[in-house]
Amino acid sequence: MSQSxxxxxxxxxxxxxxxxxxxxxxxxxxxxxxxxxxLAAVNYHFGSKEALIQAVFERYLTPFxxxxxxxxxxxxxxxxxxxxxxxxxxxxxxxxxxxDEPRRAMIFFRLSGQAYSQPQDHLRAxxxxxxxxxxxxxxxxxxxxxxxxxxxxxxxxxxxxLGAVIFTLSxxxxxxxxxxxxxxxDITAARITQQLLPFVVGGIRG
Amino acid sequence: MSQSxxxxxxxxxxxxxxxxxxxxxxxxxxxxxxxxxxLAAVNYHFGSKEALIQAVFERYLTPFxxxxxxxxxxxxxxxxxxxxxxxxxxxxxxxxxxxDEPRRAMIFFRLSGQAYSQPQDHLRAxxxxxxxxxxxxxxxxxxxxxxxxxxxxxxxxxxxxLGAVIFTLSxxxxxxxxxxxxxxxDITAARITQQLLPFVVGGIRG
DNA sequence: AGCGGGGGCAAACGTATGTTTCAAACGTTT
DNA sequence: AAACGTTTGAAACATACGTTTGCCCCCGCT
Numbered sequence: 463m464s465q466s467x468x469x470x471x472x473x474x475x476x477x478x479x480x481x482x483x484x485x486x487x488x489x490x491x492x493x494x495x496x497x498x499x500x501l502a503a504v505n506y507h508f509g510s511k512e513a514l515i516q517a518v519f520e521r522y523l524t525p526f527x528x529x530x531x532x533x534x535x536x537x538x539x540x541x542x543x544x545x546x547x548x549x550x551x552x553x554x555x556x557x558x559x560x561x562d563e564p565r566r567a568m569i570f571f572r573l574s575g576q577a578y579s580q581p582q583d584h585l586r587a588x589x590x591x592x593x594x595x596x597x598x599x600x601x602x603x604x605x606x607x608x609x610x611x612x613x614x615x616x617x618x619x620x621x622x623x624l625g626a627v628i629f630t631l632s633x634x635x636x637x638x639x640x641x642x643x644x645x646x647x648d649i650t651a652a653r654i655t656q657q658l659l660p661f662v663v664g665g666i667r668g
Numbered sequence: 669m670s671q672s673x674x675x676x677x678x679x680x681x682x683x684x685x686x687x688x689x690x691x692x693x694x695x696x697x698x699x700x701x702x703x704x705x706x707l708a709a710v711n712y713h714f715g716s717k718e719a720l721i722q723a724v725f726e727r728y729l730t731p732f733x734x735x736x737x738x739x740x741x742x743x744x745x746x747x748x749x750x751x752x753x754x755x756x757x758x759x760x761x762x763x764x765x766x767x768d769e770p771r772r773a774m775i776f777f778r779l780s781g782q783a784y785s786q787p788q789d790h791l792r793a794x795x796x797x798x799x800x801x802x803x804x805x806x807x808x809x810x811x812x813x814x815x816x817x818x819x820x821x822x823x824x825x826x827x828x829x830l831g832a833v834i835f836t837l838s839x840x841x842x843x844x845x846x847x848x849x850x851x852x853x854d855i856t857a858a859r860i861t862q863q864l865l866p867f868v869v870g871g872i873r874g
Numbered sequence: 875a876g877c878g879g880g881g882g883c884a885a886a887c888g889t890a891t892g893t894t895t896c897a898a899a900c901g902t903t904t
Numbered sequence: 905a906a907a908c909g910t911t912t913g914a915a916a917c918a919t920a921c922g923t924t925t926g927c928c929c930c931c932g933c934t
Binding site: 484486487575578586590598613614615617618619621622623624625626627628629630632633636637641644645647649654657658660661662664665666667668 | 804819827863864
């Protein structure tokens with residue numbers, strides 16, 4: 463076949479390893495070894511490690527953003543939508559827009575966390591350029607949902623929310639470990655994400 | 669002198685560079701070059717790069733946690749304190765407990781973000797062991813402030829808040845860049861942190 | 875004055891990384 | 905079946921890193 467599955471195997475392995483250990487700490491050798499392909503395959507198919515990182519994000523983000531954009535357009539047609547509805551849609555889409563389990567989503571949020579707290583300027587620029595439009599559409603809908611919050615403050619609070627979500631889903635397993643130790647309670651990932659919604663809504667309202 | 673200032677120069681340089689570029693991406697050569705000391709000085713004074721990372725955190729966190737602990741004890745004596753008071757104290761202390769400008773605090777929050785989203789397990793363990801007590805004291809006071817929120821949910825929401833704060837202060841300058849581009853408005857760091865308080869309080873209340 | 879040791883210095887060491895090379899294997903087309 | 909472009913394979917390459925090594929200087933001591 464002209465488009466072998468080597469590319470997909472590499473992306474799968476890179477996605478998991480990047481999320482587990484970070485970009486810089488994950489070597490191409492670790493990726494290709496896990497993927498069961500030759501070391502040179504990465505540079506052959508992607509050109510460089512940097513391009514591989516972008517490809518990992520693109521594979522996840524493009525279908526998600528397309529789905530979200532469609533949903534948002536639909537909501538725009540229906541008139542006003544409240545906060546719970548908007549964030550509920552985004553959350554459901556983020557956790558389930560890919561056929562597979564929400565594990566994929568957790569992995570991806572870990573990746574996003576790394577992208578933000580690390581100096582991957584090329585990545586930030588890339589993300590802004592390719593997916594900024596959906597974000598602005600979402601923000602516009604939010605504005606009609608809470609007209610009492612000034613646009614600037616709303617903008618900031620959305621970023622705060624993004625931080626809460628990414629940070630939480632990034633450190634999910636440490637959170638589970640701590641809660642088990644301090645509360646003798648096992649807590650599911652679903653429970654945590656479900657708790658995020660009222661927090662975000664409350665925070666946006668201020 | 670027996671305790672030269674080389675140690676402090678290294679810590680200063682490492683603090684800034686770690687925050688700017690991350691732990692793995694910052695080489696000892698970059699640190700010692702910025703500090704104006706010899707490359708071998710790091711391994712001589714600290715033993716290893718890993719130990720240097722811990723030392724950077726310790727130098728910042730120890731005075732902060734001591735100050736916070738004292739304040740919290742004081743508040744415990746005075747009976748009930750509300751959410752705004754508690755987070756206000758923590759925020760003021762975090763931003764100003766070191767004589768220097770809040771720039772230090774921003775740097776440090778960037779560091780914390782990296783510590784959480786990267787695989788520095790040794791660091792996470794170290795932080796939990798040394799500063800976990802203050803965190804639990806804070807949580808206990810919060811519980812009396814919002815008794816209507818179940819302990820488990822409160823615990824989660826505090827972590828959500830931590831995420832919002834760290835994420836925000838980590839990406840402060842990108843936030844400023846975006847806001848300038850999208851709103852034609854210059855926004856100060858002080859303004860952003862000040863906006864964080866109502867968001868967190870609103871989120872905790874749910 | 876002589877000595878001893880803590881600290882600084884340049885240089886080197888071993889290793890791991892991203893990338894490149896080039897030949898072999900493969901699949902498709904003629 | 906032969907020829908071609910595409911993909912894989914093992915090996916090498918150059919480089920950057922953390923760490924270690926000796927040697928030097930300089931200060932406080934007897």
